[in-house]
Amino acid sequence: MTGPMQLLTLMVVLLLLATFGYRLGRNRALAAASGNPRLLHSLPSYHGYYVALWCGLPALLVIVGWLMLEPAILHGTVMTSLPAEMQSLPEERLALVYNEVRNVARHGHVPSTAVVGEAAQRYVSLRTTMFFSVAVASLAVAVAALAFAHRRIHTNMRARNRVEATVKVFLMASSMVAILTTIGIVLSLLFESLRFFQTVSLFDFLFGTQWSPQIAMRSDQVGSSGAFGAVPLFAGTLLISGIAMAVAVPLGLLSAIYMSEYAAPKFRSVVKPLLEVLAGIPTVVYGFFAALTVAPFIRDMGAHVGLSVASESALAAGLVMGIMIIPFVSSLSDDVISAVPQSLREGAYGLGATKSETIRQVVIPAALPGIVGSVLLAASRAIGETMIVVMAAGLAANLTANPLEAVTTVTTQIVTLLVGDQEFDSPKTLAAFALGLVLFTVTLALNVVALHIVNKYREKYD
C-alpha cells in the first residue's frame, strides 16, 4: 500500500539529500578557495544553498507532476482493463463502479462483485509500482542534479545571485496564491452555477417566488420537480440583515461617538477591547445563544401580549446578529470620527456650540462617508453570516416582511443543500453554488463600494 506516509518518507529523504547537498556545496566552495572565503564571489553558505536547491527542486517537480497525473493514469488503466460488457455501461454507472474500486482499494471496503475486487487489486498494484518508480526517478533526478550543481562550483560562481533569484521567484509565486484563490472561487462558483442554469433558467432563479429544492431520486416520484425561485431567500436575508443593522447601527454608532468624543482615555482603553470581544466570539456560539435563549424569550414575550411568534423568528436571529456586528460598526466609525481634524471641532466651539451640537452638526457630517463605509462593511458581514441563521432561522422559504415569522436566508440554504449526502449532478446541490455566486457578487460589490468611500474620504484630510 502506498499512502501519505510513504510520500512523507520520500519527502524526508529528499530533504536529507538536500541538506547533504548543502554541506557538499559549502565544503567544495571552501576547498576551491583553499579555505579562504574572501576569494569567493559569494559566501560559502550560498554555494551550499545553490547545490541544495538544485538537488531539491527538480525532484520535487517530478513528484508534483506525478501527483497531478496519477489519478488520470489510474483511472484510464483500471477502466480499460474492465470486462467489455462493463465498459459499455453508461457514464454515470461507470463512475460509480470506479468509485467503488477506489473505495475498495484505498479504504478496504468489501467489494460487491468479483470484477470490482480484481479491478481494485490492479489498482493497488499499479499504484504501488508507480509510486516506487516515481520514488526512484525523483531520487535519481535529485542525485544527478546534485552532482551537476556540485561540479559547477568554482570561486567566481555567482551563487548568491542565483539563489536570490530563485527565492524571489518563490516569493512572487506566494503572492500569486491570493490571486489564485480569487480565481478559484470565481471559477468554481461560475462553473457549477452554469451547470445549474442549464436545468433552471436564470430568470426563474432570480425572480421566482417559489423555493422548494427537493429533487427526488427518480424523476417519476411525487414532488420530484423542485422549484428554484430564490426571491424568498433574498427577502429573508434582507429582513434578518435589516433587523441586525437596526440593532447594530445605532448601538455601534452611539458607542463610537461616546468613546471618541466623551470617554476618558482610561475608560476607552478598557471598553474598546471589551466591545471587540463581541466580534471575537465564534458565530456558532451566537447561534447557540440565539436558539437556546433569545428565540424562546421572544416567543414567550409574544405570547404574553397575545402575539404568535414563530420559534425560529427572524427577530431572534436578526437581534443576535446585530449584537455580533456592533463592533464592526463601532471600531471603524470610531477611527473615522477620531480622524476628523480637531480644528473643525474648535471652530464649532468658538461659535458657541455645545459638545453634542458640535458632534451632530460638524463632526458626524464630516465623518459621514467613513461611517457609511463602515455600515456597508457591517452589512456585508450580516449578509454573509452563516452559523447564526443556520441555527436560529427557519428552513421554510416564506415570503414575508413580518419579523415574527420564520424566514430562511441564502447562507442557511447553502448549508442545508450541501450538508449530508451529495450527488454532484442534481440541481439541488448545484443550486447552492448559484446561491454562493449571488452571495459572493453582492458582498464583493458592497466591499468595493465601502472601501472606495472610506479611501476617498481619507484622502480629503491627509
Place this chain on the structure above:
Amino acid sequence: MVENAIAVTPAQAAASRLKQRYAAETRFKFLGISAIVLSLSFLALLLVTILSNGLTAFVQTSIRVDITLDAETLGIDPVKPSADALSSANYGQVIKNAMYKAFPAVESRPELRQLAAMVSSGADVGLRKMLVANPSLLGTTQSVWLVADDDVDMAMKGHITRKAGAEGSRLTDAQLGWLDELEARGNVAKRFNTALFTVGDSREPEQAGLWGAVVGSFFSLSITLLVCFPLGVATAVYLEEYAPKNRWTDLIEVNINNLAAVPSVVFGLLGLAIFLNFFGFPRSAPLVGGLVLALISLPTIIIAARAAMKAVPPSIREAALGLGASKLQMVTDHVLPLSMPGILTGTILGMAHALGETAPLLMIGMVAFIVDIPASPLDPAAVLPVQVYLWADSPERAFVERTSAAIMVLLFFLATMNLAAIFLRKKFERRW
C-alpha cells in the same frame, strides 16, 4: 410667536434655550453611555448564559454499587482468564445484577428494566477496563462508581424537576424513588467528568466527550499554520520589499483586501469544488479543513505581516544594504527578525479566528458523527466549533449542558490565544 418675543426679553429667551441645549447635551451623552452599557450587557448575558448552563457539565452523576465480578455471569473461565475473554465478557449483566441486588424488593420485569436503565448503557466500558487491567479481581465483589444515565444526571443537577411527567423528564416515579433512596444511602455523587476530556463523540450525552474535537482542531490548525504562515510571510515580504509599484501589484493588494471580506461560507464552497471534487481529497478530514482555513486566514496574516514590516524604519534597511548585504540578506537578517513579534501576533489572531470558524467546515463534510479520536490529519474528524453545532442540534436536555461546556472550552482556547497575542505585543512592541 410675536407675542412670545414681546413677553420675554432676549436674555431670558437665551437662558431658557441654553437650559434646553444643556439638557440635550446630557441626553446625548446618556444615549452614548447607554449604548455602550447595552452592548456590554449583551456580552455579559451571553457569557452568563453559557456559564450557568455549562458549569455543571464538568461533573457527572455516578452511582455506587457493589458489583460481584462473577466469572460465570461474565462468561469467563475462572481458572485461566484469557485477555480475549476479559475484553468481550458480558459486563452489562453483572451491572444489572448489582443494581437488582441494591433494590431486592423490585420484582416486576418492566420495573427491573427501569432500574437497570438508571446506569449509563456505556458503564460496562469502565468496568471492562478495570478488569482487563487487573484480572485478579475476578470473582471478588467490588464497590464501583458507575456513570449514571443522562436523565438521572439531569435530575440530580436540577435541570429537570424531580417529578415524573415534568417538562423534559423521562424518569418514572419508581426511578425517582430509587434515586432518593440511593441518595439517602450516600451512593450517588457528582464526580469530575473525565469522559468529557478523554473520549470522542457519542449519542449518549453521559458518554460524549470533546477530546476527538480537540484533536481534530489541533490537526486542522497545524495544517493551517504550516500552509499560511510561510505563504503569508513570503507574500508580505514580496509586496513590502520587492514588488514594483505597478498595476499588477495593485491588483494583488486589492485582491487581498477583498478576500479578507469574502463570507467564509464561500470559502467552504471553494473547498468543496476544488479540494474534494477536483483533487479528490478525503471528506471530513482535518487536512482539507486546514487548507480551507488557511485560505481564510491568509489575508489576515498578510495584512498583519505587512503592517509589522512597514514599522521597521528604512534606516535599518539602508544600513544593511550599505554594509554590502543583498536584499534577501537584509530581509532575513534584519527586517524579519525585527518585525517577527508583529507577524506572530497577527498569526495568532488569525489562528484564533480560524479556530472559531464553522460554516466552511460544514461544506466539506466535517459534520459527520465521529466517535474515534483521529490519529492523523487524514482521518475523519470533528473540530470544536462543529462539535458545538452538532451537540446544539441534539434534542436531549443533557446536550444543552455539554454544548455550553464545549463552548467554554472553545472560548478558553480563544482567550488563551488572544492573551498570548496581547502579551507578545506588549512585551516586544518597539517604537522607533
